[in-house]
Amino acid sequence: MKTILVHQALIPNPADAPKLCPFGAIAFQEGSVSITEQCRLCLVCVKKGPRGAFELQEEQATSQRPVIDREKWQGILVYVERYGRSIHPVSLEMIGKAHELADKLGQPVYAVVAGDAVAQVVEELAHYPVDVAYVYEHPAFKDFRIEPYTAALEDAIGTLHPSAVLVGGTNIGRMLAPRTAARVRTGLTADCTFLDIQKNGDLDQIRPAFGGNIMAHIRTPNHRPQFATVRYKIFDAPSRSPQAGQLAVVHRTLREQSLHSAVSVLSETPKGAGVFIEDADVVVAVGKGIGKRENIGLFETLATKLHGQLACTRPLVEDGWIDPRRQIGLSGRTVKPKLIIACGISGSVQFVAGMKSSDCIVAINNDPQAAIFNVAHIGIVGDVFSIVPALLDKLAKRG
């Protein structure tokens, strides 16, 4: 067991010591500094703390960790999430990434599909870079239920011995991946934004921590498979090849006992479009620059086309043009969408406070000095009434 030893005398400002630790594992109580259970042995205190104050102590291992046989674990397995007869796009994105990683090592890409009628899904998979598909087809897989689905993924892992397993960071994937990782007693890294693979098969996993303020690079060196979840739209989906490739399809059957579930699904209601601007992945925000009330429709159309929500600045609410629930800013709501397009907005401090942490900020304003350009990633100097209609035209042509 490794521990951190604290040498109190070597700490000039003990009260400041807790600030050193990203995991909040340094406590200062009753005049002395100690390391708490939160410690992740990241060694920041050893490396960056007062000289010699924090020392890594390696005790004799209480139990020798079994060394895994990396040769036995090869290939990358992707859990294919399906809804009805379609494949969730995050699964295709992971197939793309799995292919890229597996190619580096000359290893195969495996896919696991479960459902009550999956022929169409399997056919579709053949157009993507997958070598082998393990198929679990049974009425018990009609709806997602944790027990049979875990049994299927466990069966595939137990038979194929993949080096890594990728699962989409969807609501379903976030139930299935931990459940299965716990069953096979391996590590799981959530919401990876970057994945790479070493020659020996070790997966380099990078994920944001502390609300994105810190990035953590994680490995699972002594366990297989290495489990990771990936959110939708992080990786690129490979292009669909017009011809179906050489996909080996293996139909698997599980024991009746494994198909049993304590869950019975009563009904399923498809989701409508979100009504809250906070929940939207895409926001089109409008300001005084749109001129008059009649112009709102144009931007509403853009929002709909992008599967997003319309939002606005305060003056538009004050004028009664738009519902107050759509106001962004200090006295409105805070949004953090993947994309926000600010149209005719000057970028006042009060407005910016409610949207500055959005992933991608595009601003269209005809004043090159507008403050909004200080926070925008893409600043478009131009007239919203020439740009937005032309953009809608292109979106319409695309279908």
Add this chain to the structure above:
Amino acid sequence: MEILVLIKQVPLDSNVGVDPKTGVIKRENAETKLNPYDLFALETALRLKELAGGIVTVLTMGPPQAEAAIREAFAMGADAGYLLTDRAFAGSDVLATSYALSQAIKAIGAFDLVVCGKQTTDGDTAQVGSECSEFLGVPCLANVQTIEVIDPGAVTLVYDAGNSFIRATVQLPVLISVDKDICQPRLPSWNRMQASKGRVVKKITLDDLADKNRSHYGLDGSPTQVVRIFPPEHETTTELWDDGDLASRLFSFLQEKKFLQELA
């Protein structure tokens, strides 16, 4: 009805940064609070108790100071609290945390319902609940939005499956994690805080668990290892476009960034 709620103490603000030059962590303060998502879990449990009767117990794994989180839960109405604390748990990742929690749950007793928050604001994995359910051998359901009916044998609820809302009945015992829209958490009450002042928070250590093998806990029991931490690269630079066919450029940009894909 025996209900257990898993709660965690988290840093007050996640506003920590890494100095890009020195690699030193900058943290504004070292204060803590109860994970905001766990307030919804606790509120759910308290309402179920009001409906169906029973006892609400809270459990947290953390340093001795995490007792404060349990005291806060008392002030909201929890009946009993346990603190799982031992140096042997230091360095726990999701697997080791979930395993330790499941061992503690088994040591405390049998529960009809275990309720977790959607995620923590520090670990931020939304995985501990599901892993725990596996070690407990009970089914799990995440993103629960509404609990419609609860009776001695089963619970009927609605959960968010991503593309749809699913209404399902689950036989008890079950572990659920609840979404933040499920209810409005009540405020801690001063009266209850006063009344629960003398109540003991029971400590659970490695010795109290059925599996006392140290290598299953803490760093030794954690398959994942943090290789390094570093500051994210911020794209604070603005790309200014002021000439050419701006609409076409914007269209290509949206396409390239995958904003034109069908959302699923």
